[in-house]
Amino acid sequence: MNQENQDLILQACGASSLRVGAKIQTLWSGYGEIVRLHLDGCDRPSVVVKHVKFPEEAEHPGGWNTDRSHRRKVTSYQVETHWYQNYSTNQNCRIPACLAACSHGDEMLIVLEDLDVAGYDQRRTSVKDGEIRACLRWLAHFHALFLGAAPEGLWPVGTYWHLETRPDELEAMDDAKLKAAAGDIDRILNECRFKTVVHGDAKLANFCFSPSGQDVAAVDFQYVGGGCGMKDVVYLLGSCMNEKECERRAQGLLDFYFTELKLAVKQDVDFAALEKEWREMFVFAWTDFHRFLLGWMPGSWKINRYSKQLTKEVLHKLKPEPENSSTRQKSKRVAKR
Template identity: 80%
Template sequence: MKQGYQDLILQACGASSMSVGDKIQTLWSGYGEIVRLHLESSDRTSVVVKHVKFPKDAEHPGDWNTERSHTRKVRSYQVETHWYQNYSTNHSCRIPSCLAVCSHGDEMLIVLEDLDVAGYDQRRTSVRDREIRACLSWLAHFHALFLDVVPDGLWPIGTYWHLETRPDELEAMDDAELKAAAAHIDRILNECHFKTIVHGDAKLANFCFSKSGLEVAAVDFQYVGGGCGMKDVVYFLGSCMEERECEKRVPALLDHYFTELKLFINKDVNFDALEKEWREMFAFAWTDFHRFLLGWMPGHWKINRYSKQLVKEVLCKLKQSSEPELPKP
């Protein structure tokens, strides 16, 4: 790490020295790494540093190494930097505190609170019901906090699979009917009356759990932006449950999400209208992500019977809404 970066971290944390600990992960497509740094003579024993360095030759598991892909990733790190510098949440939707940010040339540095030290030291690859509900509560509180907030400096439309940013994947789709309906589905989601700020990449891997599993914090805000809250909900549920679980458990889990949302929503908001609209958007949001997967990685495990049934329902609704009404006798 460059000396200038080290000096920035030491100053921001009031530390006398630091040492590099474990590498937490390599960033997607080789765009840098996340590491833990141990500090001396500081109120903090450690911090987590997201060190972005744009590669000359990016790697991608799906061979989507295009200039458009690179531009999207660069923008995503700019958005994440802006998020940490200009937005904050509360204890009910915990995120790491941002201690310092630096950008120079093809490198970016984000210095964050170590959530492990704060008590969120558990990661999950599979979850029980209480842990799923904890994540849905986090999302509900997040969406309530940012309802009607304009996403200044963020993605105008959040999520990494947003149609406007994924024309290559759309072109690669084999499903002609869904491909033809993609823009209509996108427009329906974007024209929702009730909008919030969505996390944009709310998969299970981006939640950090307390030991009990009852409290969570979220990380990775590269694709945070405006939109319908259902986008986060469907993406999260799809990240931690297979088709049979979805069929059995989604109704009760959706009820939990809306119960939590109602608790934190501003009392001036017409919650009944919001819930009605967002429940109607559930299948549309799921179909929208399914559309992305079909073009990006058509063999993905998330392309399953449950997803296909929701797609079928959405396409049927669109067809019915476009058919002229027959004259009454």
């Protein structure tokens, strides 16, 4: 880390010195890294720094290292920086505080509160029912907080798999029926009456748990933006349950989400209408992500019987109703006039 960046961090934290600790992770496709820095001379023992450095040649695990992919990633880091600098939440949907951020040339730096120090030091690769509910509670409060808010400075339509940003993956799909319906599914989701700000990448790996597992905080806001809250819900559920678990538990967990959402919504809103619309959008949101996976990673474990069944339901809903005999007779009479 160069001296300019070190000075920025020291000044932002009021620290006298710092030392680089463990690398937490490498960013997707080699676009930098997330590291923990240990501080001296201030009341913060450590901070987490997201250091983005655009590579001369990206190495995408799935081979999607195109100019379009690069531009999408660049925009995502700009959006994330804007998010941390301009948006805040509350204790019910906890995120790390942003202490400093800067960009110059092909580098970006975001200095964040260390959530481990704040009591969210647990990570999960699998979860029990109570831990899934903790994540759903976080999403419910997050969606309630931003219900009806314009996603200023964020993605107009959130989520990293949004159709408009993924034409290459759409083209790669083999499922002709779903490919043909992709635009209609996207339109239906985008034309929701009730919109909020969605996290956009609400998978299990982006939640930090308290030791009890009952409280969570969320990280990684590269694809935060406008949209229907069901997009986050289906992505979370699909990230931590297999097809049998989804078949058995998804509806009960969806009920829990709406119970929490109703408690969290503070503004005057027709909640019955909101719940009705978003429940209808559940299958569309799930199918929308399934569409992305079929083009992006057709061998994914998430492409399962449950996803295929929901997709079948959506395609059936989108089929035009066949004309009955009375409708045809009426059409003929109108034509004769």
